[in-house]
Amino acid sequence: MENITIRMITDENQKECIARTVLEDLTDWFGIAESREGYISDSRSQPFFAAFINEKACGFLCLKETGPKTAELAVMGVMKEYRHQGTGRKLFQAAREYAVRAGFEFMQVKTVQSGHYEEYDATNRFYQSLGFQELEVFPSYWDENNPCQIYVMSLPQKPSVTGLIMSRHSYRGRYRPERVPREDLKAIMEAGLAAPSGCNMQTTSLIAVDDPELLAGIRAVIDPPVAETAPAMICVLSQKITAYRGRCFAVQDYSAAIENILLASLDLGYQSCWYEGHITDDDRINDQIAGILGVPEEYELVCILPIGIPETEPVPAKKKPFAERAWFNGFKKQSD
Numbered sequence: 001m002e003n004i005t006i007r008m009i010t011d012e013n014q015k016e017c018i019a020r021t022v023l024e025d026l027t028d029w030f031g032i033a034e035s036r037e038g039y040i041s042d043s044r045s046q047p048f049f050a051a052f053i054n055e056k057a058c059g060f061l062c063l064k065e066t067g068p069k070t071a072e073l074a075v076m077g078v079m080k081e082y083r084h085q086g087t088g089r090k091l092f093q094a095a096r097e098y099a100v101r102a103g104f105e106f107m108q109v110k111t112v113q114s115g116h117y118e119e120y121d122a123t124n125r126f127y128q129s130l131g132f133q134e135l136e137v138f139p140s141y142w143d144e145n146n147p148c149q150i151y152v153m154s155l156p157q158k159p160s161v162t163g164l165i166m167s168r169h170s171y172r173g174r175y176r177p178e179r180v181p182r183e184d185l186k187a188i189m190e191a192g193l194a195a196p197s198g199c200n201m202q203t204t205s206l207i208a209v210d211d212p213e214l215l216a217g218i219r220a221v222i223d224p225p226v227a228e229t230a231p232a233m234i235c236v237l238s239q240k241i242t243a244y245r246g247r248c249f250a251v252q253d254y255s256a257a258i259e260n261i262l263l264a265s266l267d268l269g270y271q272s273c274w275y276e277g278h279i280t281d282d283d284r285i286n287d288q289i290a291g292i293l294g295v296p297e298e299y300e301l302v303c304i305l306p307i308g309i310p311e312t313e314p315v316p317a318k319k320k321p322f323a324e325r326a327w328f329n330g331f332k333k334q335s336d
């Protein structure tokens, strides 16, 4: 089976180009030129997921917001030559993950009711296999020859901030190869920079690395290797600036920033791990990484945080019982 990669596309011209290539290959479903052109032009402004095999786009899926909590699977298609390899399912999974992250609670999709055309019967079976449930048939929504079947599925709720905190664990497994979109990396870095800092000295700076060659160069100096498959990495820089009566809070500042980064990454569907001990011991791997990134001497590179979609689940670390570490009204007094 071919290696399929799913990427979210943000460039409007690229979206249009992929949508056109795919839909013009699927005239059994998208035979009416006018409605096909409608799908293509609408795709420019919609959340757009593309499937690539050997860097060639072979399928796509677009979402449309049809209500404050509902996303519609507006259009999807996989070129004939690449069908039956799980591409549609992977596109759907990526779109579903996005919809959950974006806070949608329902996903709907419309197709022609089963029992009228063989092609659409297969489409119905596909949607049912993804977990969609029949909601209602509207016999004249399109026209009498094409009764519209509406499917719906509920999406898992986004966890609360506390729920997110409790579900964070250091992830040291493999990452999927999908690139992390720049807007996600920017959102994660903004969360890091929003952290509190002693006397608001803002001693923490960040460099996100998503250039594959640069990542390879950084990996080459990390021995023993960690985060080898991560498609992106955030490097945390710290400046020792005196904040208050000769005191410097740089360590506290970057620790708060890192925790924000870990939580924001998780919120957007990524995993990470706080790699500091490994790179700041006697080998000074951090200084080598700083050299590669052109970091000036007055900044110390203190931590690297891989960012990517995980291939597996993180393994929760064993934590001491609450009563050993937290109390009410005095040291080692009540714990409930």
Ligand SMILES: Cc1cc2nc3c(=O)[nH]c(=O)nc-3n(C[C@H](O)[C@H](O)[C@H](O)COP(=O)(O)O)c2cc1C
Pocket: 168, 169, 170, 171, 172, 273, 274, 275, 276, 277, 278, 279, 315, 316, 317
């Ligand atoms: C200051 C600091 C340095 C760390 N350095 C490393 C490291 O070099 N390598 C690593 O695998 N994990 C590192 N970690 C992650 C810890 O091992 C991890 O947080 C701990 O085992 C608890 O697991 P949890 O994050 O899943 O709760 C570091 C964490 C902190 C706070």
